[in-house]
Amino acid sequence: MTAAGELQNFLPAMLIWFIHFKCCMAEKAENTTTTTLFSDYSLPASVDYDEYPTLCGKDQNRQFRSWFIPTFFSIICLLGLAGNMMVILTVFYFKRLKTMTDVYLLNLSFADLLFALSLPFWAGNSMAEWVLGVALCKAMHTVYKVSFYSSMFLLSFISIDRYFAIAKAVTAHRHRSEAVFFSKVSSAAIWVMALIFSIPEMVYTNTSNNTCTPYSSNTDHLRVSIQASQIALAFVLPLVIMTFCYTSIIQTLCQARNFERNKAIRVILAVVAVFLISQVPYNVVLFWTTVVTARGGAKDCDYDNNLMFATDITQCVAFLRCCLNPLVYAFIGVKFRNDLLKLLKDFGCMSQKTFYKYTSGRRRSSGLNDTETTTTFSP
Template sequence: MHSGSGLQKLLPAVLIWVMDFKSCLSQHEENPTTANYSEYNYSNVDYDDFPALCVKESNRHFRLWFMSTFYSSICFLGLAGNLLVILTFFYFKRLKTMTDVYLLNLSFADLVFALSLPFWAANSMAEWVLGLVVCKAMHTIYKVSFYSSMLLLCFISVDRYFVISKAVSAHRHRSQAVFLSKVSSAVIWVTAMIFSIPEMTYTTINNNTCTPYSSTSDKLRVGIQASQIVLAFALPLFVMTFCYSSIVQTLCQARNFERNKAIKVILAVVAVFLVCQVPYNLVLFWTTVVTAKGGTEDCGYENRLLYATDVTQCVAFLRCCLNPFVYAFIGVKFRHDLLKLLKDFGCISQERFFRYTCARRRSSAANDTETTTTFSP
């Protein structure tokens, strides 16, 4: 009797304990993360395994004042200088030589490039809000004007090489020179558009920024930057070096009072090209190498590359406002036409115009000839 009553009391207790145990197991299965979180030891987490976010706040502040100041100055000077060249050519109908045609096209290329600079400044300083169409147009216009400008500099040096170093053969084709220059200029613009196809195709809005690249380790970036270095720097540098070195050798053998002046002009042309293009292309080459290796995890190093790219790129952009002075305004005949244009538009007085032009004639009576552009690259 006592044992039966004891079992009757024990069985309900055992059943209750089993039911509680099953409910505990079911709760553990429904929410397993609760037990995992309670048992996880956070002191053993290695936070070095997680990628650290590279903060570029200092570079962003630098761009706010640097890009706006530099781009505004380049845009203003580029618009003023190239518009004066274009107006002078059309006002006096001055397309008489191959160099004249190339200079006019060069001014158009630099003018279009200068017009795109405000959009570049906006893209560098703030989020892009102008849409994908304007984004693609900005990069395409920039690359078309950039490649056409570099190719035109090549053709100008080639034309000067034939006119000076190969004067006899150049004189035979003088009647066809203007027509050939117009055809070659059209070919240059088409070639520049072909070279710009990657920007037309891949440019998009990434992280609120207008860019053809998805990241700093994008393989597409390697191809685009490598082709730019070869086509827009190495090729023009090789052609200009060959042509102008041959021209200098020819001029050194000539006995002409304009020889020293012509050599100084050529040295100025080469110096401007090297100073503007070499630093940027060196930085561009190094960033291409870093990108090809998969990028860098050193945040300070990445920021220094950004600073170097911004500064050297702005120096390279100076070409659009320096080309009119180096290639056009340096010629005496062109300067005379420019002064006459300013006089006709009422920008300078007639007395000042005659005082300046008469002084120039007395100092160099033979400069005001048709051969002015011969020695002015």
């Protein structure tokens, strides 16, 4: 074979070998790139999971809320509806709007009745997902805050009225004809102020994580502002006013010689005790949760869960005010109690004999003037 023929056979063989070599190198490069690609994104052999945040389990809180809140809210709702409806019926049936306290008591009963009507929605919100829409969600929170603020302000004005009626009896008697008109105007102003202080609930309340709430998270700065203003306006301010007024009233009664003095003092102490027992624990817990929220939330899961337990329990105790107010501010007084018994008799719920049995010996003496309605007797 000539040299030209050998060269002719060698060149195709070399070309075939070169193409095969290039294909093998390309396949190897592709496998290497794929291996590198996956190895770049693979986790290291040892991972420190402590550096990653973990979700705090709320299963125990949910189980507790599923039976505790509906049970207590149902009891509070029923008692609140019954007690406040009786006060309202008694006032309208006997046209009992002759004093400032009568007007404030009527408004207080409407505020507590409004609050009691919102409790079933609160119970439903704590048990399951909120499915009633944003509008009803906003309405529920707004009604709660309006009734809450108005109730606390009315309790303060009742204490102020009792202060002037007893500690400043001469001044109160001089302006007695103007008192009822002033009480109606001030009651309207109280409702307006309560509505203004409830604007954040109207604006910011929404459904978050299938729950009706004005807060987006436990570290929300809005939560700090709302809770801080609630503590200042609806607890600290009424507490200061009631402490000053009832302390002055007790001092005045201690100097009197009225035979009803000791009973009046006991009634005042009962009023103050109910307010402190129902409101102080909840506001202390609310204050501390506000501090924790301002610091960025609780770091310890168990600590956060304990705060939720404490909030739920003390909140239910605080909500008892809507069914206790009729007892300590209305029916503990002789006049309202006798009016209630007469109302029951007129409606056929009580016999004439039973009525006289419960009202005999309880007639007010002539030494007591007509300004006494609920919490104190005039000296």
